[in-house]
Amino acid sequence: MxxxxxxxxxxxETRATDTGFSLDERQxxxxxxxxxxxxxxxxxFVHGPAGRGKSWVTNAFFDAVPTSRxxxxxxxxxxxxxxxxxxRRRTAPxxxxxxxxxxxxxxxxxxxxxxLFFDEFHVHDAGDARLLTLLLAHVFSRGVSVIITSNYxxxxxxxxxxxxxxxxxxxxxxxxxxxxxxxxxATDYRGVARTAPRGFASGAWTTIEPTEAPAADATETSIVxxxxxAVRAIRDDxxxxxxxxLCETPTATxxxxxWAQRHPRWxxxxxxxxxxxxPQAQQRFINVVDVLADLEVPTTFVSQHPLDExxxxxNRRPDAFRMVSRLQLVRR
Numbered sequence: 596m597x598x599x600x601x602x603x604x605x606x607x608e609t610r611a612t613d614t615g616f617s618l619d620e621r622q623x624x625x626x627x628x629x630x631x632x633x634x635x636x637x638x639x640f641v642h643g644p645a646g647r648g649k650s651w652v653t654n655a656f657f658d659a660v661p662t663s664r665x666x667x668x669x670x671x672x673x674x675x676x677x678x679x680x681x682x683r684r685r686t687a688p689x690x691x692x693x694x695x696x697x698x699x700x701x702x703x704x705x706x707x708x709x710x711l712f713f714d715e716f717h718v719h720d721a722g723d724a725r726l727l728t729l730l731l732a733h734v735f736s737r738g739v740s741v742i743i744t745s746n747y748x749x750x751x752x753x754x755x756x757x758x759x760x761x762x763x764x765x766x767x768x769x770x771x772x773x774x775x776x777x778x779x780x781a782t783d784y785r786g787v788a789r790t791a792p793r794g795f796a797s798g799a800w801t802t803i804e805p806t807e808a809p810a811a812d813a814t815e816t817s818i819v820x821x822x823x824x825a826v827r828a829i830r831d832d833x834x835x836x837x838x839x840x841l842c843e844t845p846t847a848t849x850x851x852x853x854w855a856q857r858h859p860r861w862x863x864x865x866x867x868x869x870x871x872x873x874p875q876a877q878q879r880f881i882n883v884v885d886v887l888a889d890l891e892v893p894t895t896f897v898s899q900h901p902l903d904e905x906x907x908x909x910n911r912r913p914d915a916f917r918m919v920s921r922l923q924l925v926r927r
Contacts, residue, residue, distance in 0.1 A: 600634075603626065603630055603659045604623065604626050604627070606659045607652070607655045607656060607659060610655050621780060625776055628776045629652075630656075632740065633710065637773075637774060638742065639741075640769055641742070641775075643777050644916070645919070645920035647778045647780050649745075653712060653742055653744050656742075657712045662710065665710040665712070666704075666711050667712045668714070669713075670713070672886075672889070673704070674726065675847075675848050675852055676704070677701070677726060677730075680704070684700060697726070698733070701733050705730075711741045711742070714889070715745070715746075715889070717752065719754075719755070721758050721761050724758070724761045724762040724765060725761070727765055728765035735768060749766050749769045750770075752766060755913075794891025795887055795891050796925065797893045798892075798924075799927050800901075800922065800927070802901060808864070809827055809830070815829055817834075819854070822850075827840065827864065832859050833860040834854055834858035834861050835862045836862075837865040838880070839865065842875075842883065843872075848882050848886065851882060860893050860894075861892055862895045863894060865898070866896055866898035867898075867900075867905075868900055869906060869915070870908030881912070881917070881918045884917075884921050896925065906919055906922070
């Protein structure tokens, strides 16, 4: 994975220019820190507030590293697939009783990679804390270089004081095996207007129902993993779904990932003020925005409430700051 820092930096700066912006001084320092980590076969934990460019810079760096033995994973997609892999192994009719399903699923996920990039790393669930600790132990014991981006400093992961102790071993693995880099700054770049938005950023927040909207009482059934889910409509490439159908029923990230892969455009309607939704619906919507932004799905959000009104009171919900930052991309 040897490549000159100058060559990688030049490629990333060109990519930024093509996208319509220039790297700031601290982002350039991050590129150099990433290059040093890869050059020395070490690991780097990048943290800081939402919208400062952590994911953009590290994704561009990952693409520029000249090796095929690299793996990029995102929190929601990785854990969803890991849980599915563990379940398949545990329920396989020809299962080897001596096989550790969790360990084998982790080994399969990492494969022979020498560089693992884990984007949007955050821990709020006790079960996830155990799996992520095992993952970190696996990669560090095998000398895999790891790059992690997170909105949390290592010591702040799994912030709930009732459960924080469950990830202390994982935090110890991070602090013992990874250097840290804080990418902060006053500017949330997701709120800065740019030309020719693409992907998720090409969507919109609107208080006016699109003219092509299905009937208000329309409903169809979408089948995911053998379960029936009510949605408003499926039209050509677009999924139409209400906030209630998406977030007030027992849906999960696995369903959001499947829908995002099936339907390259989304319209989410009837969005209430975020603070008026119950805590479970709030967390589901945060997860939905995570998935749609990560997979660059153009999404139209339809609400009677302007975006600022919708976002009022979001500071009372963990991880809502990431959703707030991402929704700035669709502000018009």
